[in-house]
Amino acid sequence: MxxxxxxxxxxxxxxxxxxxxxxxxxxxxxxxxxxxxxxxxxxxxxxxxxxxxxxxxxxxxxxxxxxxxxxxxxxxxxxxxxxxxxxxxxxxxxxxxxxxxxxxxxxxxxxxxxxxxxxxxxxxxxxxxxxxxxxxxxxxxxxxxxxxxxxxVDYHRQKAVAAFLDSMNPKPKTVAIAYEDGLYGSDAVKFSDEYLKKAGFDIVMKEPYKTGSPDLSPVLNRVKSLDPDVFFFVGYSGDNIQIARQQQDLGITPKLTLIVSAGEKREDFGAFGKGIAVVGEWAPEQKTExxxxxxxxxxxxxxxxxxxxxxxxxxxxxxxxxxxxxxxxxxxxxxxxxxxxxxxxxxxxxxxxxxxxxxxxxxxxxxSEKNLVAWQYRDTGQQVVWPADKANGKLAYPVGK
Known part of the structure; x- marks a missing residue:
């Protein structure tokens, strides 16, 4: 309705x-x-x-x-x-x-x-x-x-995010979520509640924003104050690039920033992208026949x-x-x-x-979630880091280590 x-x-x-x-x-x-x-x-x-x-x-x-x-x-x-x-x-x-x-x-x-x-x-x-x-x-x-x-469908992604975070060593405990306020983001946060909580993660923030917003500093400053293990950002391509640039400009460095693949490429992020992890349907580096x-x-x-x-x-x-x-x-x-x-x-x-x-x-x-992979941006390029049977690299977590 x-x-x-x-x-x-x-x-x-x-x-x-x-x-x-x-x-x-x-x-x-x-x-x-x-x-x-x-x-x-x-x-x-x-x-x-x-x-x-x-x-x-x-x-x-x-x-x-x-x-x-x-x-x-x-x-x-x-x-x-x-x-x-x-x-x-x-x-x-x-x-x-x-x-x-x-x-x-x-x-x-x-x-x-x-x-x-x-x-x-x-x-x-x-x-x-x-x-x-x-x-x-x-x-x-x-x-x-x-x-x-x-x-x-959105629940597939949240299942995969929960499984990816659960596979990390050390395993993160707290997750802060920012999401675009349309159908896409609203469903994402609903299923995050279901699957991330079921996997034992503490969701410390659920913050909506309007896609295309030029200033995401209110979201980022709240992330900074909460200092979560993982900052999970659900947005479209332009939003993803914007959040990466602004968090570096503001000196906000979560242990891991996780985004959803939305059509952008590594080059779109420039120096701002190093260490960002991405959950998506496919990567050219993955091992697939x-x-x-x-x-x-x-x-x-x-x-x-x-x-x-x-x-x-x-x-x-x-x-x-x-x-x-x-x-x-x-x-x-x-x-x-x-x-x-x-x-x-x-x-x-x-x-x-x-x-x-x-x-x-x-x-x-x-x-479905069975097709999803996670990759992480390096200085240049990217490496698939999950699941193990499709990976060609290992996750850096916390970022910088």
Missing amino acids: ELMKLLRAAGVGALLSLTAIAPLAAYADNEPLKIGVPMPLTGPLAGGGRMILEGIKFAADEANKEGGVLGRKIELIIEDTKGEPNTAAGIAARMANQQKVYAFVGGYGSTPDFAMLQSVKRNQPIFIHVGSSSVKLEETFGPEPWYHHIYI GLDEFLARITPALPANTKVLPTVVMGYTGMQTLIEAVKRAGVVDREKVLAELDTGKFKTPFGEVEYGDGERGGKHQLL
């Missing part, structure tokens, strides 16, 4: 109520498959959105170079949601009802994506949702047969100076699984493609994965 109030206040309510059912597009032989790609390409979520788009484009380009899918070229219909609920809802409705896309691959940002999915749920499109993690998405759309989700070959293919295909980030891999995997499902079905028939998505196993840069049941109602969840 609170979410719907938020969306209606943003002017989304009228649009949601007017969305009509659109029939699936009929595809003549050899007609391109139109794939809707609604992504935030400007605004505060643009960093991650642009990286996801690079992965989607690479997977589509690879398929097209091999003749397409079942003889059909893939045509991407890309539009900028700006990370705004009303804009995202309008774009998705237009793609479904007017542009008659075959399927969707995209989305990044829990609040705008909730509005976007509400706007097309009556159409029941094939929707590969790449980037958002709010549990409200799983609870609301997860049971739908047409909805498939790549990214972890077939990963070196994938990196050799994708790296030269990306724009100059673009790193292969977890968000790139998420976008690639979303498009890859759709392409493979269509190929395995042998036809573009919606029900047969959905059946292949539901039952197939896919070899991806994350390893071999499948869409399975989530814990909060989702029926088609690809990643």
Whole structure:
């Protein structure tokens, strides 16, 4: 109810109520498959959105170079949601009802994506949702047969954070949490209460902030006064970079700063990033079968100076699984493609994965806490430090030792 109030206040309510059912597009032989790609390409979520788009484009380009899918070229219909609920809802409705896309691959940002999915749920499109993690998405759309989700859900991350901290030696005792005040951060702190406390950690601070805030010193000064073992910061890419720079500027040096991977790269932090630990879905240094070959293919295909980030891999995997499902079905028939998505196993840069049941109602969840890794920024570059079977380095804790 609170979410719907938020969306209606943003002017989304009228649009949601007017969305009509659109029939699936009929595809003549050899007609391109139109794939809707609604992504935030400007605004505060643009960093991650642009990286996801690079992965989607690479997977589509690879398929097209091999003749397409079942003889059909893939045509991407890309539009900028700006990370705004009303804009995202309008774009998705237009793609479904007017542009008659075959399927969707995209989305990044829990609040705008909730509005976007509400706007097309009556159409029941094939929707590969790449980037958002709010549990409200799983609870609301997860049971739908047409909805498939790549990214972890917030409780997966908190399970992984608890396991990561529990593996540390010495084991930390106190954790201070700062979180962005939207769906993304609010769910994160809710599940931190559940999983970190269950693992025996004392949460000494839970402080919200508004994403894109230029001044995070109130949060940091409270961290300084509490002196926790771990400062856990849940934010988007720009927020993560901002907190790293400001805590050094203010001379605030927690024993360990832990952030959530959100599309940024080591170079974005410069000297401010040394020692920061990151929990994310994937790292190029991790030990995964077939990963070196994938990196050799994708790296030269990306724009100059673009790193292969977890968000790139998420976008690639979303498009890859759709392409493979269509190929395995042998036809573009919606029900047969959905059946292949539901039952197939896919070899991806994350390893071999499948869409399975989530814990909060989702029926088609690809990643979980089992796929998450932790890495730590060094003077330059990074090393995967957890779990042991994927690690190529050891955690420095407390930072500086």
